[in-house]
Amino acid sequence: xxxxxFIVIAPQLPPPGGDVWFxxxxxxxxxxxxxxxxxxxxxxxxxxxxxxxxxNGVFDLADLVPALWAALWPVDPIRIPHKDxxxxxxxxxxxxxxxxxxxxxxTLGLKDAGAGxxxxxxxxxxxxxxxxxxxxxxxDDRIYSWLLSQGRKGS
Numbered sequence: 001x002x003x004x005x006f007i008v009i010a011p012q013l014p015p016p017g018g019d020v021w022f023x024x025x026x027x028x029x030x031x032x033x034x035x036x037x038x039x040x041x042x043x044x045x046x047x048x049x050x051x052x053x054x055x056n057g058v059f060d061l062a063d064l065v066p067a068l069w070a071a072l073w074p075v076d077p078i079r080i081p082h083k084d085x086x087x088x089x090x091x092x093x094x095x096x097x098x099x100x101x102x103x104x105x106x107t108l109g110l111k112d113a114g115a116g117x118x119x120x121x122x123x124x125x126x127x128x129x130x131x132x133x134x135x136x137x138x139x140d141d142r143i144y145s146w147l148l149s150q151g152r153k154g155s
Contacts, residue, residue: 005148007041013053019078021050021057025064032068044152049073051134052096062087071120071150073143076133080107088120088150090143094133098125118146 011031013020021028036043048069050058055077062072062085072087076094080103089108091097097104104110104123111117113124124143126136137143 006144007035007039009035017053019053019056021054022060022064025061028061029065029068042151043068045070045148047071047073047147047150049075050077051075051137052078052130055097056081059085070152071147073137073147075137076130080104084108089122090146091123092133092137092140092143093123093125095129101125113142113146118149120150122146 009031011024011028013024032041032046035041036046046069048058048061049072050056052075055074056079058072058074058077059081062069063081063083066086069087072085072089073092074089074097075092076097077091078096080100084107089110090113091104091108091110093101093104109121110123111119111121113122124137124140126133128136
C-alpha cells in the first residue's frame with residue numbers, strides 16, 4: 001500500500017546524528033512543503049514517522065511544526081515525549097520503548113490496536129527486538145490504512 005498511495009520522504013541526520021531532530025525542524029518543513037508542491041502531496045494527509053532516534057524526532061518535530069502533520073507514527077522511540085503532541089498517534093513498540101510502555105501509554109492516552117482499537121491514539125507491540133520492530137511495523141498495511149483514516153478535515 002505504501003508504494004501505491006504515499007509519497008515517502010526519508011531525510012537523514014548528518015553525522016554524527018543522534019537525538020537532535022529538533023535542530024532540523026525548519027529543514028524538514030521546507031522539504032515536506034516543497035515535495036507537497038512539486039508532487040501534489042496532500043497537506044491534510046501528511047504523516048510523520050521515524051524509528052529509534054527518529055521516533056524521538058517524530059515527537060520533537062510535531063511539537064515544533066504541529067500544523068504540518070495529520071498523524072504521527074513513532075517506531076520504537078527511545079524516550080517518552082516531553083508533552084502530548086495533540087495529534088493522532090500510532091506507536092509501534094519494540095524492545096527499547098517497551099521498557100517505558102506504561103509511561104508512553106499514560107502520557108499519550110494510547111489504546112491497544114492489537115485488541116481491535118483503531119481510534120486516534122493507539123499502540124501495537126509485535127514483541128520484536130529494536131530492528132525487528134521497524135521491519136514489522138513498516139511492513140504492516142494496517143498502519144498505512146490507519147494513517148489514511150487520520151487525514152485532516154477539508155483535505
